[in-house]
Amino acid sequence: MSGSQEGTDSESLIPPEVYNVIKRDVRDFFQVSDSEGRSSEDETPRLSFFSRQDSLDAVFSLTEDRVCSKPQDLLGHTASFNEFQMRAQEPLLYEAQMPDLKVESTEPDELPPDPVPATTNWDGEHGFDVTFPAAANSSSGTWTWSSPLEKLFVEMVKTCPFQVHVNQHDYEPLNIRAMLVYTSPHYIQFAVSRCPHHAEASHDSNKGCTQNEEFLQHIIRADHQNARYERSPSGRYSVVIPLDRPPPGTEFATLLLQFACLGSCPGGINRRTTKLLLTLETKSGKVVGRKALDLRICACPSRDRRQEEKKAEKRREDDRSSGVPPTKRPLTNSNNTLGVPLVPESKKVQLSLDTRPHQHGMQGRNDSRSNESFALKMVSAMQDMMQLMEFLRQRHPDVLNEYEQYRALGGTTLQHK
Amino acid sequence: MSGSQEGTDSESLIPPEVYNVIKRDVRDFFQVSDSEGRSSEDETPRLSFFSRQDSLDAVFSLTEDRVCSKPQDLLGHTASFNEFQMRAQEPLLYEAQMPDLKVESTEPDELPPDPVPATTNWDGEHGFDVTFPAAANSSSGTWTWSSPLEKLFVEMVKTCPFQVHVNQHDYEPLNIRAMLVYTSPHYIQFAVSRCPHHAEASHDSNKGCTQNEEFLQHIIRADHQNARYERSPSGRYSVVIPLDRPPPGTEFATLLLQFACLGSCPGGINRRTTKLLLTLETKSGKVVGRKALDLRICACPSRDRRQEEKKAEKRREDDRSSGVPPTKRPLTNSNNTLGVPLVPESKKVQLSLDTRPHQHGMQGRNDSRSNESFALKMVSAMQDMMQLMEFLRQRHPDVLNEYEQYRALGGTTLQHK
DNA sequence: AGACAAGTTA
DNA sequence: TAACTTGTCT
Ligand SMILES: [Zn+2]
Ligand SMILES: [Zn+2]
Numbered sequence: 001m002s003g004s005q006e007g008t009d010s011e012s013l014i015p016p017e018v019y020n021v022i023k024r025d026v027r028d029f030f031q032v033s034d035s036e037g038r039s040s041e042d043e044t045p046r047l048s049f050f051s052r053q054d055s056l057d058a059v060f061s062l063t064e065d066r067v068c069s070k071p072q073d074l075l076g077h078t079a080s081f082n083e084f085q086m087r088a089q090e091p092l093l094y095e096a097q098m099p100d101l102k103v104e105s106t107e108p109d110e111l112p113p114d115p116v117p118a119t120t121n122w123d124g125e126h127g128f129d130v131t132f133p134a135a136a137n138s139s140s141g142t143w144t145w146s147s148p149l150e151k152l153f154v155e156m157v158k159t160c161p162f163q164v165h166v167n168q169h170d171y172e173p174l175n176i177r178a179m180l181v182y183t184s185p186h187y188i189q190f191a192v193s194r195c196p197h198h199a200e201a202s203h204d205s206n207k208g209c210t211q212n213e214e215f216l217q218h219i220i221r222a223d224h225q226n227a228r229y230e231r232s233p234s235g236r237y238s239v240v241i242p243l244d245r246p247p248p249g250t251e252f253a254t255l256l257l258q259f260a261c262l263g264s265c266p267g268g269i270n271r272r273t274t275k276l277l278l279t280l281e282t283k284s285g286k287v288v289g290r291k292a293l294d295l296r297i298c299a300c301p302s303r304d305r306r307q308e309e310k311k312a313e314k315r316r317e318d319d320r321s322s323g324v325p326p327t328k329r330p331l332t333n334s335n336n337t338l339g340v341p342l343v344p345e346s347k348k349v350q351l352s353l354d355t356r357p358h359q360h361g362m363q364g365r366n367d368s369r370s371n372e373s374f375a376l377k378m379v380s381a382m383q384d385m386m387q388l389m390e391f392l393r394q395r396h397p398d399v400l401n402e403y404e405q406y407r408a409l410g411g412t413t414l415q416h417k
Numbered sequence: 418m419s420g421s422q423e424g425t426d427s428e429s430l431i432p433p434e435v436y437n438v439i440k441r442d443v444r445d446f447f448q449v450s451d452s453e454g455r456s457s458e459d460e461t462p463r464l465s466f467f468s469r470q471d472s473l474d475a476v477f478s479l480t481e482d483r484v485c486s487k488p489q490d491l492l493g494h495t496a497s498f499n500e501f502q503m504r505a506q507e508p509l510l511y512e513a514q515m516p517d518l519k520v521e522s523t524e525p526d527e528l529p530p531d532p533v534p535a536t537t538n539w540d541g542e543h544g545f546d547v548t549f550p551a552a553a554n555s556s557s558g559t560w561t562w563s564s565p566l567e568k569l570f571v572e573m574v575k576t577c578p579f580q581v582h583v584n585q586h587d588y589e590p591l592n593i594r595a596m597l598v599y600t601s602p603h604y605i606q607f608a609v610s611r612c613p614h615h616a617e618a619s620h621d622s623n624k625g626c627t628q629n630e631e632f633l634q635h636i637i638r639a640d641h642q643n644a645r646y647e648r649s650p651s652g653r654y655s656v657v658i659p660l661d662r663p664p665p666g667t668e669f670a671t672l673l674l675q676f677a678c679l680g681s682c683p684g685g686i687n688r689r690t691t692k693l694l695l696t697l698e699t700k701s702g703k704v705v706g707r708k709a710l711d712l713r714i715c716a717c718p719s720r721d722r723r724q725e726e727k728k729a730e731k732r733r734e735d736d737r738s739s740g741v742p743p744t745k746r747p748l749t750n751s752n753n754t755l756g757v758p759l760v761p762e763s764k765k766v767q768l769s770l771d772t773r774p775h776q777h778g779m780q781g782r783n784d785s786r787s788n789e790s791f792a793l794k795m796v797s798a799m800q801d802m803m804q805l806m807e808f809l810r811q812r813h814p815d816v817l818n819e820y821e822q823y824r825a826l827g828g829t830t831l832q833h834k
Numbered sequence: 835a836g837a838c839a840a841g842t843t844a
Numbered sequence: 845t846a847a848c849t850t851g852t853c854t
Contacts, residue, residue, distance in 0.1 A: 027843095196613035197684035264841095264850060266683065267614035271842085271849080299851050303835085307849090444853095681840060681851095688839080688852085716841050720845080724839090836854085843848070 017322035024318070031184040031272055116188060117181055117236070119275055119292040126174070128280045128289030129165040131252070144301045148309055151294035152276065153301035156262050157205050159223055163252040164243060166280065166289075174288070175281045176255060178220045179238035183273040183294070191235040193217045194261045195268025205260055219269075219297075220276075223256035243280070259297045269297075434739035441732070448601040448689055533606060534598055534653070536692055536709040543591070545697045545706030546582040548669070561718045565726055568711035569693065570718035573679050574622050576640055580669040581660060583697065583706075591705070592698045593672060595637045596655035600690040600711065608652040610634045611678045612685025622677055636686075636714075637693075640673035660697070676714045686714075 123129060132145040132152070142158035145151075154160050164176060180192040198205055199216045206216060218229055218237045228240045244253045263269045273294070280289030298304050540546060549562040549569070559575035562568075571577050581593060597609040615622055616633045623633060635646055635654045645657045661670045680686045690711070697706030715721050 196617055200613055200684065203684075262851080266841095267617065267620075300835095304850075679841080683851095717845095721840075838853070839851080841849085841851105844846085 017318065021318055021322045024315070029184065030186050032186065117179065117277060118290065119181060119183075119188075119277060120290065121292060122290040124280065124289035125167075126280060126289050127165065127167045128291060130278055130291045130293065131163045131165065133161055133163065141302065144305050146305050146309060149294065149305075149312060151296060151305075151308070153296045153298060153305045154259055155299065155301055156297055157221075157258050157260050159256050159258050162255040162257060162278070164255050164278075165252045166243065166246075168246065168251065173283055174243040175240050175283065176243050177238050177240045177277075177279045177281055178222065178255075178257060179236060179277045179279075180219055180259075180274050180295070181236075181277055181292075182269075183275050187272050191232075191237065192219060192269060192274060193235075193237055194219055195265035195270075198261050198265060198268070219259055219261045221258040221260055223258065240281070259295070261297065262299065263297045434735065438735055438739045441735070446601065447603050534596065534694060535707065536598060536600075536605075536694060537707065538709060539707040541697065541706035542584075543697060543706050544582065544584040545708060547695055547708045547710065548580045548582065550578055550580065558719065561722050563722050563726060566711065566722075566729060568713060568722075568725070570713045570715060570722045571676055572716065572718055573714055574638075574675050574677050576673050576675050579672040579674060579695070581672050581695075582669045583660065583663075585663065585668065590700055591660040592657050592700065593660050594655050594657045594694075594696045594698055595639065595672075595674060596653060596694045596696075597636055597676075597691050597712070598653075598694055598709075599686075600692050604689050608649075608654065609636060609686060609691060610652075610654055611636055612682035612687075615678050615682060615685070636676055636678045638675040638677055640675065657698070676712070678714065679716065680714045 141155075143152065143154040143160040146153065152160070166174065182188045182190060182192060193199075194217050197203065200206070201211055201216060209215060212229075214231055214237075215229055217231070218239065220237070220239050221227075222239045222241045224241045226242050230238050230240060232238070241255060243255075246253045261268045263274065264271050273296070275292045276295040278291045278293070279287050281287055296304060296308075558572075560569065560571040560577040563570065569577070583591065599605045599607060599609060610616075611634050614620065617623070618628055618633060626632060629646075631648055631654075632646055634648070635656065637654070637656050638644075639656045639658045641658045643659050647655050647657060649655070658672060660672075663670045678685045680691065681688050690713070692709045693712040695708045695710070696704050698704055713721060713725075
C-alpha cells in the first residue's frame, strides 16, 4: 500500500453493495480475478494496470491516493463500470463527446494498426449491418442470438448464418473480413488462435480440411468457395469472404461461418470473452464498415444464453440496490474525476490532477448512509480510470507502454505493495 | 438387433434396480457411454466389444441371444461387475482359479509385452509393497490416499511421496519403474501421454525442465537426481528410478513423483481412469515385483475423494437393494455362464455354447419378483463376458483382433443394428 | 433438458 | 471450502 491510506480502509469506507458492484464490474471488464489475475496457464497481459500483485483493495487505495487524498465533498456522477463498457461499444456516442477524436469517420489507416484492432461499430456509407434470422432463433440449438445482450452463442464447428446488409444501390464489389478479438483490454493485444488440442492435424474437427499448417490455427471458418484465409504480420488470423450480392428482392446476403474452438479451450481462448469483428472492405482492402459482435462459442448455447441473461438481470438489480444508476451517462470533459481532458496526448494533455468538485447531482437514490458520496465518488474515479485506459489503448498504445515501464520502475505515486 | 429378441424387451424383463446396476457397472468398467461411446475427441478403442454403434440395450439382447435363448430356470450366481473388476486386481485369487495361467510367477518375458502391460499386483520375493505416509493424509491438500477405494488422488505437478517397501535383507540393487496405464480394457492398449496443451515447451509446467522433446510427453516425473526417462518401442512413457536403500531403522525408501497432466486433459487422459504401475526391476530390467494403484490427477483431490467414496457407498447400497450380493465370488469353470472354459485358446478351447443349468443357489435376496432369476442370470452372463474379455486381453490379444474382424464382417450371431 | 463432472473463482 | 462455470452424459 502506498501513502497514508491502508488498503482495508478503502473497503470499510464503502457500503458493501457499492463495493460489490465495483468489484463485479472491474472483474468483468478486465477479466482479472479477485486475488491474483487469471490462472497460471494464461498469457501474461502486457497491460498490467491491475497486475498480478494488485488485489482490488490495493487498487482501490491507489484510486484514493490519486483522486481523493484531499477531503472534498464531491458528489460525482454515479454509474457502474458496465455502463462504460457499453459506451465503448457505441462509437457515435463516443464521437459526440470527443469531437477531436473521430474514430471511424476517417481513413482506417489512421487507426492504431494490427496490434490493437478497432472494435467500434461503423455502418459507413454502405449502411453496413449484420443481423440474424429471426426464425430458429433461441431454439434451434446450434446457435442463438440474444438481443438484450447483443451476443451470439454458437456451438463449436456448427454453421451459423449472418445476414449482411449493405445498401443495395451500391455496386462496388466488396469483401467481408471476419476476425476474433478478446474483449478485455488485458487481452485484446493477443491474437486469438486455436488451442493446441484442436489445432492438431489429427483432430476430428480437421478431417477433410486443407491440412495447411496455417489453416489449423484459424478458429473462424467460412462456408464459401472463395474464402481466403489470412494471417496478419502481427499474427492475427482472419478470413476474407467476397460479399455476394443479395438475391433480388432480398436486402441482405447470407454469410456462413463456423468457429473451430470452444471459448473455454485450455491453451486457446481459455474462457476469455471474445468479439467477432466483421469488417466490410473494398477489394483493395480499404475498410468501409465494421461490426463487432460479442461471441461465445460453447457446448450449450441456449443454456448459457439463458444463464447470462439471468445474470444481466441480477446485475441491474444490484445496480439499483447499490444506488448506482443503470442509465448510460456520457462522459464529457466537464464531468470526469480524473482531471485528464479527453484529448489525445499528442495534443499536449496536461496530466495534472484536477480535483475541482463536480456539480452533477447524484442520480441514484440518496439515502442516509454517510459514506455514500465517497463511495460513489470512488465509482466515478474507477470508471474514469477505465475509460482513460480504453482511450489510451485505442489511441496511444505507446503511452500505455511508457506507463507500464513507469510502474515497473516503481513510480512513486502508483507504487504499492 | 439380431435374432428374435428385441432390444427393448431385454430391459422390460429386468427389474429396474438390477438393470441399473448392470448399466452402472458396464459403464464404469468399459468407460463407454450409454448411447454412443465416448466423445468424438477420443481415440477409437480398437477393442470394440461395446462399439460406438451398440447401445447397452443392444448389448443386452446380444447376451440373451447367446446365453438365454432357450428358456431355462437358471439361478446363476449373482454378482455385480465391479466385483469382477476387483477380482482382476487380485492375481492370487485369479491364479488359484486358473492354475494353468500363472500370471506373475514366471519370467516377465512370457507376458503379453508392451501393448498390454500387466496390472496385477505381485509382491514377489522381495516383498515389494507401496504405502503412503499416514500423516497429512486426506487433509494435506495436494494429495490424499483413499484406503476404502485403494486410490490415490493428486494435484497436478505436486510432489507426492510413495513409501517403497522391499525386504531389508536383500542387497541386490534395484530400480523402480513408474508408468501410467488406462484402467479400462477399451483404452489400456493406448499409451498414456501428455495432452497437447501441457506438452507445449512454453507451458508453465515445463519451465526449468529439460526441454527435451520426449520429456515433454512424460506425465510422470520423478524428483530424483538419477531418474531416467524412457519411451518404449510401443510408445509408452515411463521413468526409472534407482531404489535407494531405506535409511537404517526405516523399513521403506521414499519415492517422490509428480504428475504433469490432469486426468481430465482434453487430447490427453481425457477423463479416462488410470492406474499407476510401479514395477520393481533388477538393474538388468527383469521385473521382480509390481504394484498397480488407481490414480486420479485432479484439481481438488480431497473433494473428489470424498465424492468417489460417497459414490462407492451408494453403489453398495444399490447392490443390496437390487439383490446383487456385494461379496466377491471367484469365477471357476464350473460356475460360468459363457460355457467357455477358462483356458487359453492355444489349448484348444471349444467355443460352443454351454447352456447347462447351473446349480449354484442364488446368493442375494430371493424375493417374489418373477423376473428375478432371469435378471440375475443376465448379470452373470455379462459378468462372464467381461471376464472373458479381460482374459483374452491379457492372454490372447490376437484372438480379440480376430473377433473384432469377425464383428466387422457382420458375424451373424453377434451382429446387431 | 436435467444431472453430473471437474477446473476455477471467491 | 463452497459456489460457479462449462463440457459431457443420460
Ligand atoms: Zn480448442
Ligand atoms: Zn494436460
